[in-house]
Amino acid sequence: MLSADEARAKLLDNARPVRQTEAIPLEAALGRVLAEPLIAAVTVPPLDNSAMDGYALRLADWAEDKWLHVAQRIPAGQLGHPLTLGTAARIFTGAPVPEGADTVVMQEDCEVRDDHVRIAKPPKLGAHIRRAGEDIAHGQTVLQAGERLNAARLGVAASVGATELTVHRKLKVALFFTGDEIVLPGHPLKAGQIYNSNRATLLALLQGLGCEVHDLGIVADNLDATVNALEQASRHADVVITSGGVSVGEEDHVKAAVERLGRIEMWKVAMKPGKPLVYGRLNTIAGVDTDFLGLPGNPVSAFVVFCLFVRPFLLARMGAARAEALSFTVPAGFDWKKPGERREFLRARIEHGRAVLYPNQSSGVLTSVAWADGLVDIESGHTVREGDDVRFWPLTELLK
Known part of the structure; x- marks a missing residue:
């Protein structure tokens, strides 16, 4: 098994x-990735101006x-x-500010009296x-290619008069x-069936990234149906993502289907939850390889794997220069006494x-994901005592 860091680097x-x-x-x-740098055609601010309501004077x-x-x-x-x-x-x-x-x-x-003003407190020059130009100089590069456009960056673009931006086209993802x-909500459950929560979760995650999503629904649990679905998806998508069927059971057909149509380049990550993670390439009719990512079927595993691996991979495919999430340390309010053999994300x-x-x-x-606002990262073989510093990955970073 690859370590989590090795798997992420490989992706x-x-x-x-x-x-x-x-x-x-x-x-x-909003949310798109800039494909060309934005150069300021104006100076911001264009003139010296007042930062306050007040009175302008010559200090002398x-x-x-x-x-x-x-x-x-x-x-x-x-x-x-x-x-x-x-x-x-x-x-x-x-x-x-007026000249002079x-x-x-x-x-x-x-202190104001009629049309006169007195300043008792000594003012400071400037x-x-x-x-x-203290914000932006004419000719300055204000946004770099590869930046993902958020509210602040769009505001900067507007401040230099931009009305349109050149961006990478949307990434096409088949799911x-x-x-x-598994059954879609709205249909009755038979004995042994459960509702498909991963569809709602993954659709929302992909839409939040700004991907163009092609939802192919639920595929029958056999090899031929899985091969056909992969072949169909690979014709129109840049990336194909599946959930479920990537483990080693007799009813897990996704890995074998990918190997029939292309190749597997990565399988299994030493982490918990989410050990079964498949990355490979599907050979399309046009001769262009389509990326494949097979996520676990367990809902928490699918969510965590998406946040830690799929999200940065897709952002890089979208042209984003930076896909890293920020983390920080925080004291543990718990004991973790049993060292795990895999890196754990709690x-x-x-x-x-x-x-x-x-x-x-x-x-x-x-429900643990809906309750949480982040993941605690515990390296394999480590224990934690209450008060120890632990690495914390906030969901605000992992989902943006």
Whole structure:
């Protein structure tokens, strides 16, 4: 078995970014991956401007008991006149600082009488002035190719006047499930059957990444049906993902079906939950290999494997330059006395500054994932005593 780190590295080494690009409106670009750097055609801010509502003055004109004539009023969006000696300008946040002024005093520090203002507290040279270009200079690269576009990055793009962005096309992912025991919600359950929770989970995870998902539903639990489904999926998808049928039982047909149509490059990871993880390539009619990822059927295993392995792989295939999730250490609010033979990822949440575990860590207990806000990472062979530092992977990182 590969270690979790080895498996992740192998997947990322095989992740080939899609090459096709498209120009789309700024408003439609959330979650997409930028294919070309964005260069600023303007300076931001374009002029020195006030960071406060207050008064603009020349510092040399200030004295503690001196009243300055307020000679002009400058709202945001309007240009003032050059400041004459011995005067001040009423100015508002975002308004251009008039020529001749070198300091802004916020209105809370001013005493106003008719059209005169007095500043008793000594102002500081350059105070409350946002300088032209202090955010973005003309010609600066403000967004790099490979950045995944979030709200902040779209705001930066808008600030330099961009109306559309060139992004990698959406990654096409085909998804199907195996197992005669699973049934879609809305259908009656027969003896021995369960509802397919993995479909709802994986569809949501893929849609959250911005993939174009082709849902092929549930495939009959036999080799021929699995081969046919893989062949059909590989014709139109960049990546085919399945859930279930990747273990070593007589009714697990996915691995054999992949080997009939292509090759297996990775199988089994030394982790819990989620040991059976298959990566391979399917040979398409067009001669272009389609990536295959076979996830476990247990719902917690499928979720954890997706977060730790499938998500970074898909992001890299989407063209994202950075797919790493951030983690941190936190004191354990539990004891873990039995060292495991595999690296364990335990469903946990932080309460009162400590990581506490869901009481049932079975790979079939999906409620543990809904309850948790992260995964505690325990290396194989390690034990934990309450108060020890443990690695914590927040779901906000693993799902973004």
